[in-house]
Amino acid sequence: MPPIIEMRDVCKSFGQTQVLHNINFSIDEGEVVVIIGPSGSGKSTLIRCINCLEMISSGTLIVDNIRIPEHRRKIRDIRLEVGMVFQQFNLFPHLTALGNVAFGPQKSRGMDKSKANEIASDLLAKVGLADFHNKLPGQLSGGQQQRVAIARALAVNPKVMLFDEPTSALDPEMIGEVLDVMKSIAQQSGMTMAVVTHEMGFASQVGDRLIFMDEGRIVEEGKPGEVMKNPKSTRLTEFLGHVKHH
Amino acid sequence: MGFEFSVITDSIPALLEGAKLTWIITLLGIVGGMIFGILAGLGRLAGSEYLGEAPHNTLSKTVSTIIRYLSGGYVETIRGTPIIVQAMFIYFAFPMLVKSLTDIERFRIEALTAAVITIIINAGAYIAEIVRGSVMSVNKGLLEAGLSLGISRFQLIAHIIGPIAFRRMIPPLGNQFIISLKDTSLFIVIGVGELTRQGQEIMASNFRALEIWLTVAIMYLIMTSALAVSLRTLERKMKIF
Numbered sequence: 001m002p003p004i005i006e007m008r009d010v011c012k013s014f015g016q017t018q019v020l021h022n023i024n025f026s027i028d029e030g031e032v033v034v035i036i037g038p039s040g041s042g043k044s045t046l047i048r049c050i051n052c053l054e055m056i057s058s059g060t061l062i063v064d065n066i067r068i069p070e071h072r073r074k075i076r077d078i079r080l081e082v083g084m085v086f087q088q089f090n091l092f093p094h095l096t097a098l099g100n101v102a103f104g105p106q107k108s109r110g111m112d113k114s115k116a117n118e119i120a121s122d123l124l125a126k127v128g129l130a131d132f133h134n135k136l137p138g139q140l141s142g143g144q145q146q147r148v149a150i151a152r153a154l155a156v157n158p159k160v161m162l163f164d165e166p167t168s169a170l171d172p173e174m175i176g177e178v179l180d181v182m183k184s185i186a187q188q189s190g191m192t193m194a195v196v197t198h199e200m201g202f203a204s205q206v207g208d209r210l211i212f213m214d215e216g217r218i219v220e221e222g223k224p225g226e227v228m229k230n231p232k233s234t235r236l237t238e239f240l241g242h243v244k245h246h
Numbered sequence: 247m248g249f250e251f252s253v254i255t256d257s258i259p260a261l262l263e264g265a266k267l268t269w270i271i272t273l274l275g276i277v278g279g280m281i282f283g284i285l286a287g288l289g290r291l292a293g294s295e296y297l298g299e300a301p302h303n304t305l306s307k308t309v310s311t312i313i314r315y316l317s318g319g320y321v322e323t324i325r326g327t328p329i330i331v332q333a334m335f336i337y338f339a340f341p342m343l344v345k346s347l348t349d350i351e352r353f354r355i356e357a358l359t360a361a362v363i364t365i366i367i368n369a370g371a372y373i374a375e376i377v378r379g380s381v382m383s384v385n386k387g388l389l390e391a392g393l394s395l396g397i398s399r400f401q402l403i404a405h406i407i408g409p410i411a412f413r414r415m416i417p418p419l420g421n422q423f424i425i426s427l428k429d430t431s432l433f434i435v436i437g438v439g440e441l442t443r444q445g446q447e448i449m450a451s452n453f454r455a456l457e458i459w460l461t462v463a464i465m466y467l468i469m470t471s472a473l474a475v476s477l478r479t480l481e482r483k484m485k486i487f
Binding site: 051053055072076077079080082083084086088090091092093094103104107108149152153156 | 302385387388390391392393394395396397398401405406409410413
C-alpha cells in the first residue's frame with residue numbers, strides 16, 4: 001500500500017525566508033505521527049502544507065493519490081480527505097456547537113440538514129458534549145471548544161487528521177480532556193494522524209513515530225520511546241531537556 | 247409676529263408629503279447603495295487573502311486586478327466629489343452627454359430618479375469602505391477553518407465571512423444611512439419636492455421661518471431616529487457573539 005501522505009523534496013519559503021528545506025517524509029494509513037521541535041522549526045508549516053493552507057514552493061506533495069502541484073485544481077478534494085484542528089480552535093462564532101459540526105457535512109459534502117445534524121449530534125456525543133448542542137462557542141470553555149473543533153473536522157469524514165498544537169492555547173486542567181479525545185480517535189477509529197505538539201506523554205503513548213524538526217529540516221525520526229530515550233543529536237537532547245523540565 | 251401654532255398645523259400636510267418623498271428616496275437609495283457597496287467593497291478585496299485564497303493562475307490574477315481597479319476608481323471618484331455636484335451631473339450633465347454621444351433627441355432623467363440614483367451611487371461608495379473594513383476584520387483563522395473543511399470560496403463568503411462581517415457593519419451602516427437621509431435635502435437644487443423643498447416653498451409664501459424650519463427639523467429627527475432604532479434592534483438581534 002502506498003503511503004496516504006508523501007512529501008518529496010518539499011521546500012517552502014515565505015518571501016526571502018526559507019522555512020522548509022527538502023523535506024522527504026510519508027505517513028502510512030492508520031499511522032499516528034507526532035512532530036516536535038522548537039518554535040520556528042517549521043513543524044506547523046509542514047502540516048499546513050499537507051492540506052494546502054500553505055502552498056509548497058517546490059517539490060511534490062501526494063495526498064491520497066492527488067499530486068501537488070500537478071493537480072492544483074483538486075485542492076478541495078485534498079481538504080475533504082484531510083481534517084484540521086487548530087491551536088486557536090477557530091470555531092465559527094455565529095454558529096452553535098451543533099451548527100459548527102454540521103457545517104462541513106452540509107456545505108462541503110452536500111448533505112441535507114437533518115442528516116448533517118444527525119452526524120453532528122453523534123460526533124458531539126463522541127467528544128463528550130452531547131448536552132451542548134445549542135451552546136455558542138463563546139459560551140464554552142477552551143477545552144470544550146477544542147473538542148467541538150475536533151468533532152467539526154471529523155464530521156467531513158476525512159481519512160487523515162492534522163492537529164496543529166491542539167493543546168497549546170489551553171489551561172493546564174483542560175489539556176487532558178482534549179488529549180483523551182485525540183487518543184480515542186487514534187485508538188478506536190484507527191485514524192491516520194499528524195500531530196504537532198509538546199505533549200511528550202501523548203507522543204510516547206499514542207504516537208507510532210516521532211519526528212523532530214529543527215530549522216526547517218527533519219533532524220531525527222523513529223519510535224517515540226526510542227527517540228526520546230536515546231536522542232542522537234545534541235539539538236534534540238537539549239530540546240527534550242527543556243520540554244521535560246516544564 | 248409671535249409663535250403661531252396654527253402655522254405648523256396648516257403646513258403639516260404639505261410637509262408630510264415632502265417627508266414621504268424623502269423617505270422613498272432614502273429607502274431606495276440605501277437598498278441600492280447596499281448592493282453597490284457590497285459589490286464594490288468585495289471588489290476592492292478581489293484576489294486578496296481576505297476572501298479566502300489569493301489566486302494562482304494568471305487569468306484570475308488579471309481579472310482580480312481589473313475588478314480591484316474598477317471598484318477602487320468608483321469609490322475614490324465618488325468620495326472625492328461633492329454629492330451636490332454628483333446630483334447636478336446625473337440630472338443635467340448626463341442627459342447632455344447621452345444626447346451628444348447618440349442620436350437620441352429627447353433624453354431626460356426625472357428629478358426623482360436622479361435623486362435616487364445619486365443616493366445609490368454616493369452611499370454605495372461609502373458602504374463599500376464599510377464592507378471592506380468589516381471583511382478585513384474577520385479573523386484569518388476562521389477562513390482557514392472554513393477552507394480546511396473543503397468548502398468553496400463562494401460558500402466561505404456566504405456562510406462565514408458574510409455573517410460575521412455583517413454584524414460588524416451595522417454601527418457604521420447606521421451612520422451612513424442617516425447621512426444619506428439628510429443628504430436628500432440637497433435635492434432641493436434639482437427640484438425634487440422632498441421635505442426641505444416643501445419647507446422652503448411654504449416659508450416663501452408665509453415667511454414663518456421659525457415655525458416651518460422647527461417642524462422640518464423635528465420631522466428629520468423623527469425619520470433619523472426611526473433608522474437608528476431599527477438598526478439598534480437589528481444589532482441586538484444579531485448580538486450572539
